[in-house]
Amino acid sequence: MLRITNLKKSFVQPDGQRTPILDVPAFELAAGEQSVLIGPSGCGKTTLLHIIAGIVRVDSGSVKLDNIELTKYSEAARDRIRADKLGYVFQTFNLLPAFSALENVLLGMTFASGRHSGSRARELLVRVGLGHRLSSRPSTLSVGEQQRVAVARALANRPKLLLADEPTANVDPKNQQQVIDLIRNTCREEGVALMIVTHSMEVANQFERVDRLEELNRVVAELRETA
Amino acid sequence: MNIFKIAFRSLQFRLLGTTLTVLSMALGVMMVVSVLSVYGLVSESFRSNSSFGFNLLTGARGGGLQLTLNSVYYLSRPIENIPYEYYLAFQNADVREPQLKNSLAYRALELEQQTAWAELQSQSLPGMVGWNALARGLVDDAWSRRQLETMKLEKAGLFSYYVDYAIPILLGDYFEVPSADRSFRVCATNRDFFDKLVLDIDSDEHFAFEEGGRAFDNNDLNVGYFGAILGAMAAKQSGLKVGDQIQVTHGVPGEGSSHLHEQYFEITGILKTTGTPNDRVVFVNLEGFYLINDHIKPIEDDSMLKGVSEDEENPKPPTDEDDEDIFADGLDDQVSVAPFGDKLSDRDGIELPMRTSDETLSRYALPIEQREITALLIRTRREGDEYGTGAMALQPMLDGGKLESSLNWSSFRPINSQTTAQCVFPVQQVETLFSFFVDPARWVLLGLTILICVVSGLSILVGIYNSMSQRHHEIAVMRALGARRSQVMSIMLAEAILLGVAGGLVGWVAGHGLNAVLGPMVENQTGVPVSFWDFAPPEPVFSGLAPLFGDSSFANYLVKFRVSPELLLIPGLVLLAIVVGVYPAVSAYRTDVAKSLGK
Ligand SMILES: Nc1ncnc2c1ncn2[C@@H]1O[C@H](COP(=O)(O)OP(=O)(O)OP(=O)(O)O)[C@@H](O)[C@H]1O
Ligand SMILES: [Mg+2]
Numbered sequence: 001m002l003r004i005t006n007l008k009k010s011f012v013q014p015d016g017q018r019t020p021i022l023d024v025p026a027f028e029l030a031a032g033e034q035s036v037l038i039g040p041s042g043c044g045k046t047t048l049l050h051i052i053a054g055i056v057r058v059d060s061g062s063v064k065l066d067n068i069e070l071t072k073y074s075e076a077a078r079d080r081i082r083a084d085k086l087g088y089v090f091q092t093f094n095l096l097p098a099f100s101a102l103e104n105v106l107l108g109m110t111f112a113s114g115r116h117s118g119s120r121a122r123e124l125l126v127r128v129g130l131g132h133r134l135s136s137r138p139s140t141l142s143v144g145e146q147q148r149v150a151v152a153r154a155l156a157n158r159p160k161l162l163l164a165d166e167p168t169a170n171v172d173p174k175n176q177q178q179v180i181d182l183i184r185n186t187c188r189e190e191g192v193a194l195m196i197v198t199h200s201m202e203v204a205n206q207f208e209r210v211d212r213l214e215e216l217n218r219v220v221a222e223l224r225e226t227a
Numbered sequence: 228m229n230i231f232k233i234a235f236r237s238l239q240f241r242l243l244g245t246t247l248t249v250l251s252m253a254l255g256v257m258m259v260v261s262v263l264s265v266y267g268l269v270s271e272s273f274r275s276n277s278s279f280g281f282n283l284l285t286g287a288r289g290g291g292l293q294l295t296l297n298s299v300y301y302l303s304r305p306i307e308n309i310p311y312e313y314y315l316a317f318q319n320a321d322v323r324e325p326q327l328k329n330s331l332a333y334r335a336l337e338l339e340q341q342t343a344w345a346e347l348q349s350q351s352l353p354g355m356v357g358w359n360a361l362a363r364g365l366v367d368d369a370w371s372r373r374q375l376e377t378m379k380l381e382k383a384g385l386f387s388y389y390v391d392y393a394i395p396i397l398l399g400d401y402f403e404v405p406s407a408d409r410s411f412r413v414c415a416t417n418r419d420f421f422d423k424l425v426l427d428i429d430s431d432e433h434f435a436f437e438e439g440g441r442a443f444d445n446n447d448l449n450v451g452y453f454g455a456i457l458g459a460m461a462a463k464q465s466g467l468k469v470g471d472q473i474q475v476t477h478g479v480p481g482e483g484s485s486h487l488h489e490q491y492f493e494i495t496g497i498l499k500t501t502g503t504p505n506d507r508v509v510f511v512n513l514e515g516f517y518l519i520n521d522h523i524k525p526i527e528d529d530s531m532l533k534g535v536s537e538d539e540e541n542p543k544p545p546t547d548e549d550d551e552d553i554f555a556d557g558l559d560d561q562v563s564v565a566p567f568g569d570k571l572s573d574r575d576g577i578e579l580p581m582r583t584s585d586e587t588l589s590r591y592a593l594p595i596e597q598r599e600i601t602a603l604l605i606r607t608r609r610e611g612d613e614y615g616t617g618a619m620a621l622q623p624m625l626d627g628g629k630l631e632s633s634l635n636w637s638s639f640r641p642i643n644s645q646t647t648a649q650c651v652f653p654v655q656q657v658e659t660l661f662s663f664f665v666d667p668a669r670w671v672l673l674g675l676t677i678l679i680c681v682v683s684g685l686s687i688l689v690g691i692y693n694s695m696s697q698r699h700h701e702i703a704v705m706r707a708l709g710a711r712r713s714q715v716m717s718i719m720l721a722e723a724i725l726l727g728v729a730g731g732l733v734g735w736v737a738g739h740g741l742n743a744v745l746g747p748m749v750e751n752q753t754g755v756p757v758s759f760w761d762f763a764p765p766e767p768v769f770s771g772l773a774p775l776f777g778d779s780s781f782a783n784y785l786v787k788f789r790v791s792p793e794l795l796l797i798p799g800l801v802l803l804a805i806v807v808g809v810y811p812a813v814s815a816y817r818t819d820v821a822k823s824l825g826k
Contacts, residue, residue: 046825055707055820076711083709090824096701098240103228110228111709153708 001160001193002029002052007061009047021047023218024061027211031160034184034194036204039213045197048213049163052195053086054078066160083112087154087162087192089183091169094150095138101125101149102134108153124152128182144175151183155190162187164196168203180206230714234721237701241694248690249729255679256734256796260763261741263792265749266672267763270665272755276300276503277657280425281394282618283605284656285313285625288647295656297398298602300504301412302754305399305479309630309648311598316384316633317393317605324380331594332378332637340370378636385633389621391608392423395513395600400488401476402509404465409747410480411461413509415516417445421456424604426501434505437462440469440496443512447495452515455492458508459500460756469494475511477519490519504754513600517593596639605650618652625650683800684807687726691719691811702815703823716816723808727800735796765789 004027010020021044029035039045050056051063054070055078063070066085070078082088087108095104102121109116125131128148130141138146147167154162164183168176180196180203187194196203204210238245279299286294287307296303315323327333343366352358374380386393400413421442426432436442436456443454455473457465467473472493478485492511500506605625607617630648634640702715742749743759750756769785776782 047821050821050824053707055824076713079706079709079711082707086709088707090704090707093700094704096704098236098701103236106228107233107705108708110233111705111711111714116228157709 001031003064035209036207087159089164091166100135108156112157161193252683252730253734257737260738264763271764281604285650286602288649291651308599314395319383331639398601407464415513435499436496443495450493456510458506460506462497688807699823706820716812719812719815720808723804727804731797731800
């Protein structure tokens with residue numbers, strides 16, 4: 001479902017120096033498979049997710065999502081693929097403050113090619129336990145509730161893969177488990193593959209598959225820091 | 228959710244900022260809409276009423292424009308008047324003679340004759356009938372010779388040959404309609420206004436009356452001297468009908484000295500709509516108007532007439548008995564000139580009946596020396612004047628003091644009377660009005676419009692720009708959800724457009740609301756009714772762009788194309804919104820998703 005080969009990514013620093021961030025020879029994720037990605041801060045986890053989402057271009061290599069070679073497509077086409085095939089949950093401020101919970105979910109459907117369905121959006125919100133907060137603005141929801149809306153939104157277009165970048169970093173420990181369970185369970189029910197980034201070993205330990213980026217990545221952090 | 232709904236939600240979320248932006252735009256738009264429509268309507272009304280049924284206008288010396296505004300548009304503050312005799316200078320002998328006989332000068336001559344008679348009689352020799360008759364004949368003879376010499380009784384007026392008609396109007400009074408909270412100018416005139424005056428110098432069309440109405444006669448069988456005719460609008464707003472009686476107000480309503488005249492006028496007719504300022508006028512019979520106390524000018528020197536009427540301090544209301552020929556009793560009746568006794572200006576208490584005979588008028592009518600008119604609407608003689616040069620010849624004469632010479636027949640003159648007249652071409656005056664006031668105002672307006680558009684544009688820009696830093700994160704989220712660059716750009720443009728449309732609509736409605744509020748004031752000042760639903764009239768707004776397209780048929784089309792400038796306002800604002808929306812839109816387009824997501 002997701003196959004990354006010989007991915008290379010470097011950033012140009014403000015001083016003009018090119019710093020390699022990622023060099024991943026191979027990474028694979030099967031349909032419906034759930035994996036947790038861990039690694040020290042700054043090792044490129046977020047960058048990897050951005051690349052998979054088609055937000056960031058690779059320098060070289062191949063990223064195949066659902067048999068689509070992302071690197072070959074234009075930005076606009078990658079945007080469309082992202083809308084159709086991917087769900088994304090960030091650390092915080094996932095939701096657009098101007099829109100209600102329901103509208104945030106509908107917004108996720110707006111940019112996809114399928115038909116939007118209000119009932120699907122409502123159903124998802126009920127599933128994440130927010131059936132009673134459909135018209136609430138994000139500012140009136142707790143962080144945990146906001147993350148649940150974000151999960152509902154990420155799943156709205158029936159994606160193949162859900163990317164979650166530290167979804168529980170700002171959630172209090174009590175709700176942390178709830179959010180993780182919610183993500184895992186809904187992904188399982190919908191048959192969506194999951195790639196979750198976390199710093200919490202407590203979370204990581206729940207997963208059968210744990211990927212350590214510093215092992216996958218041939219760019220050594222120490223090397224990068226000294227450069 | 229479509230792009231506009233997304234944009235709308237964003238605006239709704241920033242309600243305060245959005246409201247402020249919309250309000251600041253709306254204020255400007257309100258100004259422009261109100262000024263555009265009022266200016267458009269007023270100038271349109273002036274333009275469409277810039278041809279009249281007369282080609283010369285004579286009135287008191289002063290501003291020609293003021294005279295024209297008064298007598299053509301019934302606008303502006305009332306102006307000075309001129310002596311009534313100037314009207315007679317354009318009449319033939321048939322009209323002049325009976326009128327001149329109603330003068331203080333004529334009465335004075337009569338008095339002289341009576342005194343001479345009385346003296347003769349006292350000295351007459353009994354039995355010498357022949358001698359007495361001869362002496363009496365000599366007195367009469369000398370008297371009529373003086374009449375002819377000084378008063379030129381049997382002659383036509385000095386300018387009567389040159390004109391087809393010269394119609395007197397007297398302005399200054401108002402007719403108030405309390406129910407409609409407005410007032411109409413009163414124009415006192417005579418029957419010629421309705422019989423002779425044409426609506427447009429190039430047509431032969433006269434005023435037409437609504438069914439059942441008619442013009443009043445100068446001494447009407449039914450209403451005597453007190454006939455009134457309502458313009459279409461005056462009739463509509465007052466709800467008055469033929470046969471109703473009205474009172475008019477002396478002076479400008481609401482100003483200190485104004486008061487209602489006791490005299491009633493009876494409506495004999497209602498004019499059909501003409502689309503001219505005449506629709507908003509109440510016409511009354513000039514003759515009856517002079518019978519109202521306030522319209523009497525005290526004369527400078529009435530000593531000659533003093534002592535004549537010692538027996539009658541105040542004239543009595545006419546009775547059947549009085550309705551006899553005042554000279555019937557000849558020598559025995561020395562008090563027959565009673566109405567012109569020593570209290571010339573005080574005729575309070577006279578209540579004139581509506582229906583009177585000519586004799587009554589001759590007793591109570593205002594002597595012509597004391598009469599005034601505001602203006603004469605003159606149409607020069609058309610016969611033998613195909614090129615219309617008559618007006619060219621007549622105007623300098625009338626403007627150059629020739630009229631004043633028609634005053635020397637009487638030694639009675641009202642106190643403070645303004646006698647110097649001017650004569651103008653009304654069409655020329657209206658052109659002046661346009662070239663000095665109306666057309667330059669158009670440029671001022673254009674400048675104002677552009678300025679307000681710029682300010683509106685800036686407020687949109689500021690409104691969106693202020694939220695831009697926060698927007699980058701929102702835009703990045705949308706992009707992460709799969710929105711393309713072009714889509715987030717469209718959302719920003721849509722926001723600008725919505726702001727433009729909202730500001731435009733609110734301002735537009737407010738502008739018309741302002742018109743509705745200011746309408747009565749505008750109407751009082753200009754005579755042009757302006758209500759909520761009145762739009763700026765269509766104009767060739769794009770004609771200025773025509774030269775860019777040379778001689779093409781498109782250039783031609785641009786010159787001819789007319790549209791209400793108001794209708795361009797909202798499209799214009801949308802265009803403007805798109806222009807200023809480009810900056811935030813491009814900024815949205817360029818948003819670095821990866822970077823902005825982290826924030
Ligand atoms: N646009 C960019 N330009 C230059 N350097 C960048 C850019 N984006 C990320 N980096 C650098 O790349 C490295 C990896 O960043 P990334 O955000 O992927 O790390 P991370 O593993 O997600 O860290 P964390 O656990 O703290 O979130 C960092 O050193 C960061 O400074
Ligand atoms: Mg990260």
